Amino acid sequence: MSEGHGGISRRAFVAALAAAPFVACARKTDRPVAGGFVDDGGARGHRLRDRAAMPAIRRSERVPLVIVGGGMAGLSAAWRLKKRGFSDFVLLELEDHAGGNSRWGQSEASAYPWAAHYVPVPDANAVYVRELFEDLGVLRGGVWNERMLVSTPRERIHRWGRWHEGMEGALAETAADRDEMRRFGEEMAQMRATGAFTIPSALGARPSELDGVPMAAWLAGRGYRSAALRWYVDYACRDDYGARVEDTSAWAGVHYFASRPDDGESGTLTWPEGNGWIARRLLERVGGQVRTGAPVHRVEARGPGVRVLAGEVEYVADAVVWAAPSFLAPHVVEGAPPVRFTYSPWLTANLVLDRWPAESGFEPAWDNVIHGSPSLGYVIATHQTHAIRPAQTVWTYYWALAHLPPAEARALLLRRPWHEWKELILADLERAHPDIRACVSRIDIMRMGHAMPRPVPGFLADPVRRALADSPGPIYYAHSDVSGLALFEEAQYRGITAADRALSRLGRG
Ligand SMILES: Cc1cc2nc3c(=O)[nH]c(=O)nc-3n(C[C@H](O)[C@H](O)[C@H](O)COP(=O)(O)OP(=O)(O)OC[C@H]3O[C@@H](n4cnc5c(N)ncnc54)[C@H](O)[C@@H]3O)c2cc1C
DSSP states (O other): OOOOOOSSSSHHHHHHHHOOSSOOOOOOOOOOOOEEEEEEHHHHHHHHTOOOOOOOOOOEESSSEEEEOOSHHHHHHOOOOOTOOOOEEEEOOOSSHHHGGEEEEOOOEEEEEOOOOOEEEEOOOOHHHHHHHHHSSSSEEEEEEEGGGGGGGOOEEETTTTESSSSGTTTOOOOHHHHHHHHHHHHHHHHHHOOOOSGGGGGGGOOGGGGSSHHHHHHHTOOOOOOHHHHHHHHHHHHHHHHHHGBBBBBHHHHHSSSOOOOOOSOEEOOTTTTHHHHHHHHHHGGEEEEEEEEEEEEEEEEEEEEEETTTTEEEEEEEESSSOOOHHHBBBOOOOOOOOOOOEEEEEEEEEESOOOOSSSSOOSSSEEOSSSSSSETTTTTTTOSOOOOOOOEEEEEEOOOHHHHHHHHHHHHSHHHHHHHHHHHHHTTTTTGGGTTEEEEEEEEEEEEEEEOOTTTTTOOHHHHHHHOOOOOOEGGGGTTTTTOOHHHHHHHHHHHHHHHHHTTTT
């Protein structure tokens, strides 16, 4: 396990994370920091799980198609239906705002994401992503909108007490590290050439023995010994899957590196509010059909169709696109298969800074990684919109609680009060910015217990996952967890293909 430089070690940090009770060590010189939790701790979801008493039905509506869940999958299904000239549907969203993991917020300084914050420039496989981006003006006449491509500097890493440009350069310490990193890059290029690692994944995915082993074991089996390479791959797994390299299927680990071109030129699309920008544009197009604050608590067969209950309203439909997380289906959907996917818990925080902290080394980048930290670092929300550093900024801090078993991490997420999380976040950032406490005026925290599906070994072959993907209807499963990979492209693909299949059922194929 690598050790942090400056501030506390990673081992001590993880121990502090798990320790209870936590001893907050605010110092006299600390300025007060405002903020709190912005989620409701999943209370509405827990009511569904616990089958809490629901209000009596007072109204019935006949709607041919109901979409459940207003994340990227549900909004993409709605976008598809509208594009195909079909408007006889409603989208029901549990929260008061749609967007799911692509929700966003706004402060005086900037808009900012709560979770998803970028989409790599899609290749030719991602037909629907390209179509959407043409619709939204991100892609015009084959040219990507300059203002939406991440501007330089794109990435930096803090190590040995200073910031370094890029990620890989500051990782390899020895010639052996460099050799292994090169060999790994070559092996990933060969994997890419097989055509099995695509985005969307369903186009290329086929049974693979890689899926049966953890990524860590696969690396060891291929003779990779470099601690630098292992840290890099572990970072990638925590970043995309919220899971350590030991807990991730080797198929998914390889997919991270082999699914996208490694030419360094393809670019990444981002916005101050992250993928919230896409959610906003989708809502402009389909918002009339979206009903928020409408948790669906029951979906059951009614003749050849379906009855959907949300609050006091009963919807009588011919088909349903279930774009809420699949693990909720057995609690809500009559006859749903027994979903036992693993989900990674995450915490994100938005920090308002009214001045920039001191630091040494390479200048601030869009993505800022702290070597040896259990977090994924932070993204600067103002990076894209300000050529000159603005006085105020917002940093979005990402932390997958990958070092504890998911159930324990979820319990900790709920148990630990805001001021303790705030202290842990500041202590982590202090490794790279010793005066961070003097710069931050506000920290808001989002707790996501079931933030994303975790592609554990065997996820690809999971018969329940495949049953959900191939559901004959009238309920079509569309959440990104049906792919097992939490990516915008997967959510969109699942939403669109479910919408198409539902339309076929309605005779509008
Ligand atoms: C911290 C974090 C960072 C991420 N960063 C990126 C990134 O940079 N790029 C990227 O491509 N992906 C990222 N992702 C992955 C992200 O999950 C996907 O991109 C995508 O947003 C998932 O969309 P979805 O619709 O499948 O699921 P969700 O976003 O989970 O949407 C499901 C929706 O269903 C609603 N719902 C739940 N139960 C009910 C009910 N009973 N009734 C009605 N509605 C219900 C929920 O409230 C939610 O709005 C990130 C994820 C996390 C957690």
